[in-house]
Amino acid sequence: QKEVEQDPGPLSVPEGAIVSLNCTYSNSAFQYFMWYRQYSRKGPELLMYTYSSGNKEDGRFTAQVDKSSKYISLFIRDSQPSDSATYLCAMTSYNTDKLIFGTGTRLQVFP
Amino acid sequence: EAGVTQFPSHSVIEKGQTVTLRCDPISGHDNLYWYRRVMGKEIKFLLHFVKESKQDESGMPNNRFLAERTGGTYSTLKVQPAELEDSGVYFCASSPDRVLPTDTQYFGPGTRLTVL
Numbered sequence A: 001q002k003e004v005e006q007d008p009g010p011l012s013v014p015e016g017a018i019v020s021l022n023c024t025y026s027n028s029a030f031q032y033f034m035w036y037r038q039y040s041r042k043g044p045e046l047l048m049y050t051y052s053s054g055n056k057e058d059g060r061f062t063a064q065v066d067k068s069s070k071y072i073s074l075f076i077r078d079s080q081p082s083d084s085a086t087y088l089c090a091m092t093s094y095n096t097d098k099l100i101f102g103t104g105t106r107l108q109v110f111p
Numbered sequence B: 001e002a003g004v005t006q007f008p009s010h011s012v013i014e015k016g017q018t019v020t021l022r023c024d025p026i027s028g029h030d031n032l033y034w035y036r037r038v039m040g041k042e043i044k045f046l047l048h049f050v051k052e053s054k055q056d057e058s059g060m061p062n063n064r065f066l067a068e069r070t071g072g073t074y075s076t077l078k079v080q081p082a083e084l085e086d087s088g089v090y091f092c093a094s095s096p097d098r099v100l101p102t103d104t105q106y107f108g109p110g111t112r113l114t115v116l
Helices: none
Strands: A004-006 A011-014 A019-025 A032-038 A045-051 A054-058 A061-066 A071-076 A085-092 A105-110 B005-007 B010-013 B019-024 B031-037 B043-050 B053-056 B065-068 B075-079 B088-095 B111-115
Touching: A004 A085, A011 A019, A019 A085, A019 A105, A032 A061, A045 A054, A045 A061, A045 A071, A071 A085, B005 B088, B010 B019, B019 B088, B019 B111, B031 B075, B043 B065
Parallel strands: A011 A105, B010 B111
Antiparallel strands: A004 A019, A019 A071, A032 A045, A032 A085, A054 A061, A061 A071, A085 A105, B005 B019, B019 B075, B031 B043, B031 B088, B043 B053, B065 B075, B088 B111
């Protein structure tokens, strides 16, 4: 069983839609949760991170962590064509720098 | 500020050959990481350097892979001899002195390795 599960998509939505991206995980030691965005032929770029449970908002993006359910989400409001990319969740525990990634969800926002 | 650079961007080799990938981290970043993404799978951690020392090499798949970071600047990842299953995209990332695990790891564009 993978430590992190993520639906690979693709997810296709119209411009302006609210997008929900999700990951589940099995390792209860994970404390730090991140979302990376990766454009085609580029490296992953950190979008948001949260520590333990709770919500964090940054502009059109909101990250949520529910440790009791081992479930994390990224919401994108008012999605734009420029948001079209692969979104990767990643997580790690306190005493390591090793990031554990999901497989990524490919998102396409069409005008 | 220049980002993480990787060379080459693409490499196509035959099974049994040797390939060396290079990563130049962001200047001043002591931490350097190698990750790999095999087709259809998730990005997986290979190892972590702090300056020239290997901090964690738990993700290295086998002894055909050798990573070095002489002088604590650029790093090389050598695969010798290459096997078909080594095909994938190899990412390098770097970060400055880290206070929290979420202190950003900046990723390079990756080297796409194809073993025929």
